[in-house]
Amino acid sequence: MLVSSKRRRGLVKRGALSLLIAVGLSGCGFDTTQSALNPAGTVAQIQARMITSSFWIMMVVSVVVFSALIVAIIRFRAKPGQKTLPPQTEGNNRIEFLWTVTPAIILALMMIGTINQSFVLGKIYPASQALQVDVTGHQFWWQFQYPSANITTANELHIPVGEKVELILTSADVMHSFWVPRLGGKTDLIPGRTNYMWIEASQPGIYHGQCAEFCGTGHADMRITVDAEPPARYAVWVQSMTHPVSVPPKSSTLAYQGYLDFASAGCESCHTIGGTNFAGAVGPNLTDLSDRLMIAANLIPNTLANREAWIHDPQAVKPGALMPNLHLPSNEVTAIATYLGTLK
Ligand SMILES: [Cu+2]
Known part of the structure; x- marks a missing residue:
């Protein structure tokens, strides 16, 4: 059937528009304020590297497998008039060996990398090596306590840039999960249990996060802000928290x-x-x-x-x-x- 060039252009335009709407509806945007693929700290960088390297290894595997499949489908399809089966090759030891050993080697390499990084990420830093912050999850807000400075605050976590921060996590009620994607992956806060995670912001900024474990009606509104500040500005914040101005003069x-x-x-x-x-x-x-x-x-x-x-x-x-x-x-x-x- 012949399609006029005007009609074709119309079809292309409609197709492009539908694609755009589909992408929009799928939530596929370019907002990277809460993206693990836009890391702003050591832990998130390690994790993003692991995600991207596994992605590319899998892409190479997919390209090789699908290319072989497509070549096989085209080259070895039944010819017109062909009545007999082609030569059967099951039990080919060389091929069996190759496609058993190759994935095993690839998975072993990925496993070594993952285990290696798990030890790095799972390390618990003592007070001599990292700023300690006690994090308590509440329905539906976050409590942050800095034992070294005797500070208690809520929802906005202040940290100095370039310094390791050990988060000591627990919950006052139900399970929550601390997740600030640009600084690191999720860790659960469980009542009666203490979990640990460390973060380290590599550049100053405001990093957004949220509770990542359904904890009740207000779960979606249980958000976190991390304000990573240069050490001098962080010291000013500590000063203002430890010397608060809280009683207004009677004149106001x-x-x-x-x-x-x-x-x-x-x-x-x-x-x-x-x-x-x-x-x-x-x-x-x-x-x-x-x-x-x-x-x-x-x-x-x-x-x-x-x-x-x-x-x-x-x-x-x-x-x-x-x-x-x-x-x-x-x-x-x-x-x-x-x-x-x-x-x-
Ligand atoms: Cu929660």
Whole structure:
């Protein structure tokens, strides 16, 4: 059938468009902010190298196998009029030997590489060799504690660039999994058990991650931000966490009112704020909150309006959030949100 060139062009265009939509729908994008193939740290680099080298070895194997298959299909297909079977070669010792030994050698080489790297990645670094951070998974947020500096924070992990960080992982409730793809693979946080993983950022930046083990309604909104900073900036952060400015002066009327409301509304029974006597241990530690980029486990930017929305009705912002709706009047909500914005 003849197809006019106009019609052909139309078909090509429609075909290209369908392909584009198919790629889009399959989630196949070019966003590499959470890609294990875009490593930004030693561990992730080792893992990405293992992924790509196995991929290319398998590609070579596939090309060889499929080429042989295609050649066999074309060259040895039945000729027209051919009635008898071609010469049968089963039991050819040389070929049997070759296709048993070759894959065994390839797999053995890959196994040696993998086992070798498993020891590198599985090493547990003591405090003398790496910054230690205790990570506790909660429904649905992350707690980070730095025993050496006596710091507790939530959801945003600060680390110095170029330094090994040993993460000591456990859970306060159900299973979670710590996953920041550009810094390293996943490790589970299991109640009653301690797991270890180390990371080392090779360049400063903000690295995103999320819980990778279904842990309840808020699982998809249980996000992690890692802020990898040059050592001098990291030291400034440590300083601000260990010397927090947490009680607003009485002259800053609204913030001071928020400070009072924080206690009277009962927020302090769940939250700690360093530098005050608010010492609740159920919810995230809010010390230095104004320095955080995001709130609600990195779900929404840390703005006054978002803090108000969150305090006003946490479940509306993040379904499944365990912070109760205290039904506070809006003037109290605004005062508390303003106060939280002053925590440095
Ligand atoms: Cu989780």
